[in-house]
Structure formats: structure tokens, C-alpha cells
Amino acid sequence: MPNAAAAVIGLALITAAAVASAQPPAGAASCTGCHPSSARISSPVPRLSGLDRDAIARAMQEFRSGQRAATVMDRLAKGFTDDEIQAIAAWYATPR
Ligand code: HEC
Numbered sequence: 001m002p003n004a005a006a007a008v009i010g011l012a013l014i015t016a017a018a019v020a021s022a023q024p025p026a027g028a029a030s031c032t033g034c035h036p037s038s039a040r041i042s043s044p045v046p047r048l049s050g051l052d053r054d055a056i057a058r059a060m061q062e063f064r065s066g067q068r069a070a071t072v073m074d075r076l077a078k079g080f081t082d083d084e085i086q087a088i089a090a091w092y093a094t095p096r
Pocket of ligand 1: 027028030031032033034035045046048055056057059060069070071072073074076088
């Protein structure tokens with residue numbers, strides 16, 4: 001039954017891809033230590049979830065270059081490459 005075997009393998013690959021895409025990109029898990037992950041948590045630090053992808057990426061780049069004043073984000077943003085910033089921005093801008 002080659003078709004059934006192919007279907008099982010195909011399903012396994014799809015499942016693996018779904019699991020992989022549910023994992024946050026490098027560095028993204030650290031953000032929720034300060035930025036609340038739930039609307040029920042009240043904090044002076046704004047939530048990242050639901051922010052616009054470009055707004056997150058732009059803010060990170062401005063923090064990193066010192067263009068935008070900050071207390072902690074300027075130091076933190078220096079640890080991320082452009083690619084990492086894009087991946088993190090996409091992660092938080094995607095509703096889940
Ligand atoms: C140590 C606490 C802390 C961590 C960890 C942290 N942030 Fe922040 N973030 C802040 C604070 C505080 C501000 C307000 C600006 C400032 O004073 O640095 C802020 C502001 C921001 C803003 C601007 C939001 C807005 O609407 O003005 C963005 C975007 C952001 N952080 C992204 C991130 C991302 C992405 C990460 C993870 C890589 C992260 N932050 C990790 C504390 C943190």
C-alpha cells in the first residue's frame with residue numbers, strides 16, 4: 001500500500017512543520033519576561049502581541065542605533081541581528 005505509506009509520511013511531515021512553526025524564533029521567548037504575554041497581566045511595559053510587525057522591527061532598530069531613547073531596550077536590542085529582529089517581529093505580529 002504505497003499510497004497509504006506516503007500519506008502517513010506526508011502527515012508526519014505536515015505535523016512536524018506545524019510544531020516547528022509554533023516554536024518562537026531565537027530570542028523571542030526572552031521578551032515576555034518584561035512584556036506581558038497576556039492582556040490579563042497589567043504592566044507599564046506594553047504588550048508586544050498584536051503590535052504591527054513593522055512597528056516592532058522599527059522600534060528594535062531604533063533602540064539598537066540609539067535613535068530612540070530607552071532604559072533597557074537600547075542595551076537589549078544590541079544583541080540582535082536584522083534577521084533575528086525580523087523573525088521576532090513576525091512572531092509577535094502573528095495572532096495565535
Ligand atoms: C528587561 C525587560 C525587557 C525585556 C526582556 C524586553 N523588553 Fe522591550 N521594552 C522594555 C521597556 C522597559 C520598554 C520601554 C522602553 C525602555 O525604557 O527601554 C520596552 C519597549 C519595547 C518596544 C516598544 C513598544 C512600544 O510600543 O513603544 C518594543 C517593540 C520592544 N520593547 C520589543 C522587545 C522585544 C522584541 C524583546 C525581546 C527580544 C523585548 N522587548 C524584551 C523592557 C523589556
